[in-house]
Amino acid sequence: MPRLLLVLFLIWPASVLAEPLRVVAVNSVLANFAATLGGEAVTVDMPVPEGRDPMHWRPAIAEIGQIQSADLILLNGAGYAGWTAKTSLPRARSVVTTKGFEDRFITTEETVTHSHGAEGEHSHTATSAITWLDFALAAEQARAIAAALDQRLETPVDTSTLVDGLMALDAQAREIGAGMDVPLIAAHPYYAYFGRAYGIEVINLDWDPGVPPTAAQIARLEDVLMKHPGAVFLWHRAPVEEGRIALAALNVQAIVFDIGANDEKPFLDRMTGNLDALAAALGSG
Amino acid sequence: MIRALCVLLCLATPALAHRLIVFAYAEDGQIVGEAKFGNNRPATVGEVRVESEAEEVLSRAPLGAAGVTRLEVLPEFSAGVVVHVSTEGGHSDYWILTPADLGVTD
Structure with missing residues (x-):
């Protein structure tokens, strides 16, 4: 009987035995992408309470501790979710999903010009953070998540359904804009x-x-x-x-x-x- | 006169306090806070406050030379802390240290 159990253990698919990858995302967009791409191989948590804006929400310290211990942390980048720049997140387990297109960020000059200290008169730039409403950029964010999952999961991630869907949105939006x-x-x-x-x-x-x-x-x-x-x-x-x-x-x-x-x-x-x-x-x- | 007005403007409008960069970590039983401005100039005039999540001030110290300040890790820090830095020019920023960051084990 023990031998039978050993044989079963050895031939049973590893993905069935492995714990799902624990993923935490800063917002529902990235959480949904991860869940769609990872399926049963991931559990995805988006810790922002209902009704709160993930861009400005700050987790409690205990929640940050839980986030720090996740297998994969999905960040938007572009200054989104300011708290992520105010604490240490494990670099090896964090993915900035917009890293591939930082040169395409939209920045605006803040309207207040002020002067103090040695810096003299100056204003500041701010980066627009809601990148995923350009659906082609959203597809790049989805691909970044897929690449991160591929490094961690047994089975390659299939991006086609999600990316095709995002590009269809892109086409629909383009048609609306043209008209x-x-x-x-x-x-x-x-x-x-x-x-x-x-x-x-x-x-x-x-x-x-x-x-x-x-x-x-x-x-x-x-x-x-x-x-x-x-x-x-x-x-x-x-x-x-x-x-x-x-x-x-x-x-x-x-x-x-x-x-x-x-x-x-x-x-x-x-x-x-x-x-x-x-x-x-x-x-x- | 213009500089004085500008300093007053900065002090009166907290919304302008947004270009200070703070980083903190624990080392050898101390919290080490590093504060600099966006142009890499260290912040040397101001205050560091270590607060609980409930915003109770647990420890404070003036900003140190070269923008580096050290404070002893106290037992009260065990649930994690927020390290706030505010400068005389009206800038402020913070850094969050979790129990794991502080080396606190259950």
Whole structure:
């Protein structure tokens, strides 16, 4: 009997016996990519609580300890999730998924110029971090995850389904952009990569969907609409009723274009829904 | 006059305190904090505070020469700490040390 058990142990597929690779991701996008690519060979954790923005969330120290011990840590890069630059993460087990296209980051000059000390007058640049809304770049991030998984898993990772899906999104977005003659108005500056990739002008406001817009904010929007009648407004999450009413009063087509950063829905489904909603809004304008 | 106004502006607007770079690690029973500005100039005028997660100040010291400050690791640090550095010019930054970083074993 022991010999039989030994033979079974030796011939049983190693992947069945091995513990799943423990992966932690800084947001739902990378978590979804890892889960899609790794299947049963991985367990993926995205520790940001529901409703919190992964870009600005900071884990508790005990949570950081758990993240540090993961088999693979998926980082976005481009300054996303600032806490990851404020603690030690094991370099050998961390993947910066945008490392392959840092030369294509979008940087903006911060609007405040100040002067102090020996540095004299200067302003600072900021890097736009929501890289995955350029779906071709999202495909590169997916490939970076696949490469990291390939180094750690017994079975090669098949990227075709996910990458094909991302490139289909890219094609759909490109078609939408080609047909647009109005800009998008964004409640928050999340759409820089989307705008650049698909040739769409994006005018950024600073509205919080969870807070009723102020008179000054509405006045600013009215100014924008004077110059760009028919522009479509993007919320990054569902607004409070006052926000919805304010836009309706101005006859503005508005949609929720969820960036998917903290999301239960699979990325491809979420973005397909976003693009379909955008196309519908543009078509009805 | 202009410099004075600019310093006041920096002190009054915490949002401008964002170009200090802090790194910390544990070594030989001490926390070693290193603070420099984005142009690699060490930060030498200011304060280092070691805080618990609940923002209780557990230890503090002035910034050391060459931007390096050492503080003794205390038993109160065992759950992990946040090392805050703030400079006279209104810049601030922090670094998180977990129990594992501090060499604390269960």
